[in-house]
Amino acid sequence: MPKVSSVIVPYATYLRVYEPLAAFPEPERGHWARYARRPDRPSYQDELRRSLADLLPTPPVPVPVHESSDAFVLDVDGVVCVCPWRTRLRGWLALEELGDELPGPVLDAVLPEVVRRQTALDYERWLARNPDARPWIRTATWQVPLNWFVLVSDEERRFDKGSGEIPPMLRYRTPMVQARRRVARALRALKDAVDEGPLIDGLIDVGRWLEEFHPRSLVELDYGGLVHVLPPGELEDDHSAADVAEGIEALRHGDGAAAGEAYGRLVERWRAVRDRRSAN
Numbered sequence: 001m002p003k004v005s006s007v008i009v010p011y012a013t014y015l016r017v018y019e020p021l022a023a024f025p026e027p028e029r030g031h032w033a034r035y036a037r038r039p040d041r042p043s044y045q046d047e048l049r050r051s052l053a054d055l056l057p058t059p060p061v062p063v064p065v066h067e068s069s070d071a072f073v074l075d076v077d078g079v080v081c082v083c084p085w086r087t088r089l090r091g092w093l094a095l096e097e098l099g100d101e102l103p104g105p106v107l108d109a110v111l112p113e114v115v116r117r118q119t120a121l122d123y124e125r126w127l128a129r130n131p132d133a134r135p136w137i138r139t140a141t142w143q144v145p146l147n148w149f150v151l152v153s154d155e156e157r158r159f160d161k162g163s164g165e166i167p168p169m170l171r172y173r174t175p176m177v178q179a180r181r182r183v184a185r186a187l188r189a190l191k192d193a194v195d196e197g198p199l200i201d202g203l204i205d206v207g208r209w210l211e212e213f214h215p216r217s218l219v220e221l222d223y224g225g226l227v228h229v230l231p232p233g234e235l236e237d238d239h240s241a242a243d244v245a246e247g248i249e250a251l252r253h254g255d256g257a258a259a260g261e262a263y264g265r266l267v268e269r270w271r272a273v274r275d276r277r278s279a280n
Contacts, residue, residue: 005080011225014044015138015148015206017176018074018081023214024068032082036073044072044224062111063091063119074218081218090135091122134212143270146244147202148221150186151179151210154242161232170223170235176210179219183207189252193259208264241268249267 021029021036035041047070064087072083095116098107107116127133140148152172162168183203190200210219227235247262 011142011229013140013144013224013226014220014222015140015151016072016083016220016222017136017210017213018072018076018083018218018220019136019214020079020081020216022155024082025215031069032071032084033080035037035069035071036080041073042070043162046224047087051211062095062115063122064088076218077086079216083220085137086135089133089174090137090139091118091221093135094127094139095123096117134209134211138206138209142226142273144223144226144240145202146199146266147206147242149244150182150203150248151206151219152241153178153245154183154239157239159236161236162227168223168227168235170227170238172221172241174219176213176219178218180207180210183210193251193254195277203221226273231234234269234272238269240269259272 022031023098024032066088068087070084070085072085074081074083095111098111102110152174156174158169158171158173170270184218187203187207190197190203194200195225221232221241223235230238243262243265247259247266250256250258250262
């Protein structure tokens, strides 16, 4: 695989929303109902492989020509819930953020300016026809944004060491109503303790995003490809959601020292992850 591909799509983590079939209008609902019965549904690794394949041509294809008709599917107590990939929309959104992640010369080498300009124009035209579009999946690279951990609790954490060809897995799943409630509680505690900050901004943003979905949806935080770069011991000991909850609870009770200790654990843990990014 060309070296440039690892620059564009490094180790990614995901925040996904699975909506019940009832949330989708026809004929899309019928499509997802039929899709959910397929025995050969692709995995997140298949999605990543397809993304990488689009980077191989010269010039690369940063955004698919056609929207994906694939999705992730869960059966929650007999209710089918669907998380559409929407890779085309997510490609446009990722391209908007790429300029903040890569230096100019690297960005030009990876995606020539003429390609980026044409892609941006395509997105503007598409958005004019689809003003209410939003992704069901958010992606971060080489990190899990701290505001994502606010949505879940340590009790919802699921870790599997993996074995043989099966990779390790670390994820959280929570009902939408719980995620929204935690966002609201955290925002109250943070705003009472500090005037502003990136965690507050991130929570406001993710809270608005969650409001776009059906109240009976499911929210999933998935470490995704990051499990391939973190040693198994670090994954097993990673309880970042518990640290975030502890820090916010400490702020709620005016205990700045305890909040600082929890924040310090988070900073140390994720600094080590960022150091691996630099090493690569």
